[in-house]
Amino acid sequence: MSLTKWIVKKAAPLPKIESFDRFLFVGPHPDDIEVGAGATAAKLAAAGKQIRFLICTDGRFGIDNAPKGILPDALAAIRKEEAIASAVVLGVRDVRFGGFSDGALYRPEELFTAILREIGEFQPQVLLCPDPSVSSECHADHLNVGEACRRAACFAPNAAIMESYQTKRAPLQAVAFFMTADVNQIIGTSGYFERQMEALACHKSQFPKGCAAEKSITMYLKIRSVDFGLHTLQKTGEGFRVLGQTHMHCLPEA
Numbered sequence: 001m002s003l004t005k006w007i008v009k010k011a012a013p014l015p016k017i018e019s020f021d022r023f024l025f026v027g028p029h030p031d032d033i034e035v036g037a038g039a040t041a042a043k044l045a046a047a048g049k050q051i052r053f054l055i056c057t058d059g060r061f062g063i064d065n066a067p068k069g070i071l072p073d074a075l076a077a078i079r080k081e082e083a084i085a086s087a088v089v090l091g092v093r094d095v096r097f098g099g100f101s102d103g104a105l106y107r108p109e110e111l112f113t114a115i116l117r118e119i120g121e122f123q124p125q126v127l128l129c130p131d132p133s134v135s136s137e138c139h140a141d142h143l144n145v146g147e148a149c150r151r152a153a154c155f156a157p158n159a160a161i162m163e164s165y166q167t168k169r170a171p172l173q174a175v176a177f178f179m180t181a182d183v184n185q186i187i188g189t190s191g192y193f194e195r196q197m198e199a200l201a202c203h204k205s206q207f208p209k210g211c212a213a214e215k216s217i218t219m220y221l222k223i224r225s226v227d228f229g230l231h232t233l234q235k236t237g238e239g240f241r242v243l244g245q246t247h248m249h250c251l252p253e254a
Helices: 003-011 032-046 072-090 108-122 140-155 159-164 193-200 212-230
Strands: 022-027 050-057 095-100 126-130 174-178 185-188 237-244
Touching: 022 032, 022 108, 022 140, 032 050, 032 072, 032 126, 032 174, 032 193, 032 212, 032 237, 050 072, 050 108, 050 140, 072 095, 072 193, 095 108, 108 140, 126 140, 140 174, 193 212, 212 237
Parallel strands: 022 050, 022 126, 050 095, 126 174
Antiparallel strands: 174 237, 185 237
């Protein structure tokens, strides 16, 4: 570790995610929050935290495992109902839908503005979203949502900028990227992994019981959660790349 990086780490420690009270989880598709941070959402909800889910796209093209012959409009409606049911399992009843089309059939700037205004309306302290910096990520919706959230997190506390987007400044203190390769904070989730899996099972159009996709995602999440749990002395855990406001601008050592 370089001297500069060591000094930055000591002078500007990372915010502790669980110390906050208001959380906005942003997912590209109806099942992404559950996959990336479902156990953490369940843990925070059980602790009485204020949580909102924002699901940006309608998932209309997730047809690989959906019922044969189903049309995109019908699938979008099904996935919306699945997302609401899944959130309830996690203890979250505040679920918003961006209404953008799956498959990146939208203008990224419109997505950015919508997320920024959601932040202004909900007033979260922490924003959780996919990491747009993962080199292996190729899905445009994941990249677009992660990038929009990254930009929005930096702007959120600036009253003049937020007013320019017809919304209010927000007390955003941190962004926590899930589905990341650069974990710098792990949340222990013992007792909540099972709820994450129960929530994921609500997405029957994407993960029908017994299909290859359901078996693969179940195995992956089990391995990942146990791996992170080892670092927290708990049975399971979830990892995030966390940045505080100090780390978001002109501080590459963060």
